[in-house]
Amino acid sequence: MQRSALLSSVAAALLAACGGSSTNEPAATGADAAAAAQLALSGVSCSPQAPGPAVEACAGRAAGDTCEASFGMQSVSGSCIDAHGTLVCAPSGMHKVATAPVEACSGMAAGDACSFTMAGVTLSGACALLHPGVLACVPDFPLHDLPILAACTGKAAGDACTVDPPRGMMMPPFEGVCTAGPGGLLACLPPPPAPPAPVVACDGKAAGDACTVTYGTRTFDGNCRALPSGALACLPPPPPPPPIVTACDGKAAGDECSFTEGSSSHDGICRGLWAGTRLACLPPPPPPLAACTGKADGDPCSITRDGQSRDGTCHPLGHGGSLVCMLPPPPPPQAMVDACASAQAGDACSFSWMSHTVAGACRAAPDGTLVCAPVCGR
Numbered sequence: 588m589q590r591s592a593l594l595s596s597v598a599a600a601l602l603a604a605c606g607g608s609s610t611n612e613p614a615a616t617g618a619d620a621a622a623a624a625q626l627a628l629s630g631v632s633c634s635p636q637a638p639g640p641a642v643e644a645c646a647g648r649a650a651g652d653t654c655e656a657s658f659g660m661q662s663v664s665g666s667c668i669d670a671h672g673t674l675v676c677a678p679s680g681m682h683k684v685a686t687a688p689v690e691a692c693s694g695m696a697a698g699d700a701c702s703f704t705m706a707g708v709t710l711s712g713a714c715a716l717l718h719p720g721v722l723a724c725v726p727d728f729p730l731h732d733l734p735i736l737a738a739c740t741g742k743a744a745g746d747a748c749t750v751d752p753p754r755g756m757m758m759p760p761f762e763g764v765c766t767a768g769p770g771g772l773l774a775c776l777p778p779p780p781a782p783p784a785p786v787v788a789c790d791g792k793a794a795g796d797a798c799t800v801t802y803g804t805r806t807f808d809g810n811c812r813a814l815p816s817g818a819l820a821c822l823p824p825p826p827p828p829p830p831i832v833t834a835c836d837g838k839a840a841g842d843e844c845s846f847t848e849g850s851s852s853h854d855g856i857c858r859g860l861w862a863g864t865r866l867a868c869l870p871p872p873p874p875p876l877a878a879c880t881g882k883a884d885g886d887p888c889s890i891t892r893d894g895q896s897r898d899g900t901c902h903p904l905g906h907g908g909s910l911v912c913m914l915p916p917p918p919p920p921q922a923m924v925d926a927c928a929s930a931q932a933g934d935a936c937s938f939s940w941m942s943h944t945v946a947g948a949c950r951a952a953p954d955g956t957l958v959c960a961p962v963c964g965r
Contacts (some may be wrong), residue, residue, distance in 0.1 A: 644676035670721050691724035738775035739765040748775035785809075788821035828865070835866035844868035878912035888912035919958045926959035 645667040652667045654676035665678040670689045691703035692714035701724035701948040702711040712726040725882045738748040744767045763775040767912035781787075788798045789811040796811045798821035809823045812836045827833075834846035835857035845854045846868050857866040871877065879887040879901040886901045890912050899914040924939040927949035936959035 606809045634663070641675040641677070645674035648674060650674060670723075688723040689721065690935070692717035692722040695722065697722060719734075733774075735763075735776065736772065738763070739773035742773060744773060783820075785820040785822065786818055789819035792819060794819060831867050831869075833863055834868035838866065838897050840866060874909045875913070876909055882910060884910065890914065916953065919952055919956070923958040923960075924956060927957035930957065932957060 609804070627750045640929060645652070646668045648654060650667055650669045653664070654667050655664045655763065656676040657663075663676070665676050667674045668677045670677075682809050687703045687705055691701045692699070695701060695714045697714055697716045699714045700711070701714050702709055703724050704710075710724075710726040712724050714722050715725045716722055716784075734750050734752045738750045739746070742748060742765045743947040744765055746765045748763050748765050749760070750763060757872040761777055763777045765773045766776045768774050784800050784802060787795070788800045792798060792811045794811055794813055797808065798811050799806060799808050800821045807823050809821045811819045812822050814820050830846040830848055831853075834844045834855075835842070838844060838857045840857055840859060842857045843854070844857050845852060847853075853868065853870075855868040856871045858869045858872075859866055872880070874890045878890050878899075879886070882901045882909055884901060884903055887898060888894050888901050889898045891897075896913050899912045901910045902913045903909065904911050920940075922938040922940065926936040927934070930936060930949045932949055932951055934949045936949050937944050938959050939945070944960075945961050947959045949957045952958050
């Protein structure tokens with residue numbers, strides 16, 4: 588067995604020995620938190636993590652008993668072994684593999700140097716706590732044993748290389764290029780993917796040049812344009828502008844316009860949807876907006892509806908929005924005014940409304956008139 592494949596087997600065995608549990612703690616429920624708090628009153632702290640499936644499978648059993656542990660959707664049968672004081676369920680035939688690293692750290696502490704022999708090869712490492720109560724010898728893994736590094740031994744950056752991992756390693760073979768990493772360490776990495784066809788079509792061209800792209804049996808002509816990354820790509824020409832936009836070609840903002848779409852004709856005024864955009868033939872603004880065209884905030888304005896003209900004042904919509912002719916608000920109901928005729932702001936008041944007595948407080952209207960404002964939420 589090659590050294591790197593053996594190390595992979597040892598890693599798998601150690602995971603089995605410690606139960607393969609995750610270090611992520613499950614979210615505590617309210618009951619869990621209450622129980623932990625009650626236990627803390629007795630001077631006992633909660634467990635930092637739950638036992639793994641391999642440990643739970645041997646709960647209430649003795650060393651040598653048969654067991655079965657579930658890891659996700661896979662079940663593993665084996666026997667319970669004593670792993671440094673903790674019974675764990677080890678797969679059949681893996682007893683020696685699982686216990687050798689553990690036995691190597693018997694009587695030692697985390698961080699102590701250790702070694703053990705497996706398949707005739709002696710591996711050195713350091714003791715590490717893989718699970719509460721499970722101290723095992725974790726072998727040192729020399730970098731030069733990594734297949735992607737070994738493939739570039741004696742080579743230079745840019746040289747071709749081949750990675751052929753030993754059996755037992757979860758890595759497919761591949762052809763690559765020696766690439767310098769941090770510290771100048773060369774690693775055999777797969778070659779970068781070929782650029783897409785639109786980019787290849789603009790190789791050696793400049794922005795705006797004509798180009799052609801072929802995808803299988805499909806071909807389109809376009810122009811080389813810069814992508815956000817800076818690379819040039821052959822993109823199809825943009826679609827022609829719609830009639831609503833071409834209707835304002837050669838016109839200025841505010842000019843009358845018309846266009847036909849299908850069987851319908853539309854009249855409007857050339858306007859930009861927002862600053863810096865092309866003009867489009869849009870319906871004329873509604874009367875409140877049109878009444879303030881060319882005016883400033885606070886200027887008087889008037890709106891005519893159904894033959895009746897009403898005066899108002901131009902005010903912006905929101906912060907810096909379009910000016911709108913806002914009509915003065917209607918006066919408050921007289922009953923609300925009369926209720927505060929001899930009162931001051933903040934005084935309690937009441938008035939009759941729809942055959943009911945409404946209580947409130949005197950507040951000033953926009954024009955300063957005191958009115959009886961009903962209490963909110965009633």
